[in-house]
Amino acid sequence: MPGTEPRTHRGESDQVTEQEPTLNLTTGTAAPAGTTTTVAWNGSASSRAALLWAIERERSAPGLLLLLTVLDEAYRGFGAAALNELAVAARQALQAEIDWIRATEPSLPVTSLLLEGNPDDMILAHCVPGSMLVLGRREGRSPLQRWSRAARLASRAPVPVSVVPTAEASTPGDIPGEVLQRSGVIVGVDGSPASRQACLTAAAEAHRRQETLDIVYAGPVADPVGTDDAALPRAIVNDCAQEALFAHPALTVRRRFVPGPAAPVLLRLAQDKALLVIGSRGRGAVAGFLLGSVSRALVANATGPLIVVTEMPSVPDPARDPAPDSD
Structure with a gap:
């Protein structure tokens, strides 16, 4: 990082020496x-x-x-x-x-x-x-x-x-037993590239755990362009489910449409889940740019583990974005 002088601490003399910061102290x-x-x-x-x-x-x-x-x-x-x-x-x-x-x-x-x-x-x-x-x-x-x-x-x-x-009622440093006993992965989607990437991450985590994935659209259900009220949320969730199943065909996926403010809805639905996954636009072009209001609320108030997936450059869709023909 510009302006930062990282130092790695190691060696029998226990002295501070300037070395490559990626050196692994154990191996x-x-x-x-x-x-x-x-x-x-x-x-x-x-x-x-x-x-x-x-x-x-x-x-x-x-x-x-x-x-x-x-x-x-x-x-x-x-x-x-x-x-x-x-x-x-x-x-x-x-x-x-x-x-x-x-x-x-x-x-x-x-x-x-x-x-x-x-x-x-x-x-x-x-x-x-x-x-x-x-x-x-x-x-x-x-x-x-x-x-x-x-x-x-x-x-x-x-x-x-x-x-x-870290729950205040738990033994210091221990994850509460009820958190470890939860099952299932839930991801909030809204049609943005960040939520699409979050869904793929959630699918991988659900596959890893051999658990069900809930894909949730939480928010206004009305389509701003005046078409069928349920059409846009349904299309968003169905597209995400298709991508998740393309990556992990054996995955069990549930589609959910819940009207209401996204943060309270996701917090409520995640109470009995092992993991909540959300997307974020990230820092963008402005250094220090923080998460949006929904992400902030979830990071601060989630009662169980949460994964935040920052929007990165495009996620290819093998089904819809075939590789270009080679010359």
């Missing part, structure tokens, strides 16, 4: 694209909840699980000795967590990475193509407190971002 190799689930981990209860959800997800189709810790560059102001102490403590905590995962999930490939810099920038810089970023949502007294960091990262990330809430 000495860079995380491969397309196979990694990255958990932003700092030892907090919310990051522990994110880790537990990521482990549960990976059990069905194990890929590489990467625990990523970033020492905030603001700590540089305390001097090199203090920064090195923090690096040593962080590395020890990461290794303890890695050891625990390997003992409890021996078939799951897991590694860790410790960096120094701007936390948001460093996390985003290590979102490799085809991977997923998992964040814990810190619980606060207001939705704004619960929303800020998760929404910032979700709006900028080039990969799907899972936001996992």
